[in-house]
Amino acid sequence: MDRKRISTYILVVISSLLLLPSVASAQRRKPVTTVNEDSIAFFRGIAVGTDVVGPAMRLLANYGQYEAMVRVNIKDRYYPIVEIGVGQADKTDETTGVRFKTSAPYARVGVDFNVLKNKHDIYRLLVGGRLGYTSFKYDVTSPGTFDPVWHVQVPYEANGVSNNQLWVETVGGVDAKIWGPLRMGWSVRYKTRLYQKAGANGEAWYVPGYGRGGTSRLGATFNVLLEF
Helix, strand or coil, X not given: XXXXXXXXXXXXHHHHHHHHHHHHHHHHCCCCCCCCCCCCCCEEEEEEEEECHHHHHHHHCCEEEEEEEEEEEEXXXXXXXXXXXXXXXXXXXXXXCCEEEEEEEEEEEEEEEECCCCCCCCEEEEEEXXXXXXXXXXXXXXXXXXXXCCCEEEEEEEEEEEEEEXXXXXXXXXXXXXXXXXXXXXXXXXXXXXXXXXXXXXCCCEECCCXXXXXCCEEEEEEEEEEC
């Protein structure tokens, strides 16, 4: 019995000595913590592009615009943007014969925000806003009215009528990578006029970058971009 007890005691001591290095090593280890910080670069690229809706309207209708844009990508979440273009209109009323004509530049500045949870996806769901401004001149010509005294048609003409306008737009749309640097997307815009300085002839029929005078509220774009 004594020998059995001594053998058991020796085995316990040996086992304890063998476990000591493992225990000491475990005590020296620091707890592992997981950090979910987004380490993506602040500047993610720049995109240049154009809208194809405006030229299509100019081709098919009596007004439209040619627009280019530059957009900066910040952390795949924020997209400051500048849009510049030239708006044109040449409209003759079939009933009255009054002709309106203009061609002038405009500009918008703003920012879009990618609201998708996975902001690094090839698809983007964008909401944002723009501040737009244009200063332009237009011409109005009319066959005039019939003079009942002299029995002649009195024409009317006003050239170089000055006008300017400031407005804001609420923007929502989607954007997707097609291939390599090529991206495409569309946007819907709701426009609100902030300020307008009209000439003696009243409100212009068309405002470059804004659209049809007092009737325009909604607009749309389809953008083709190269992002680097």
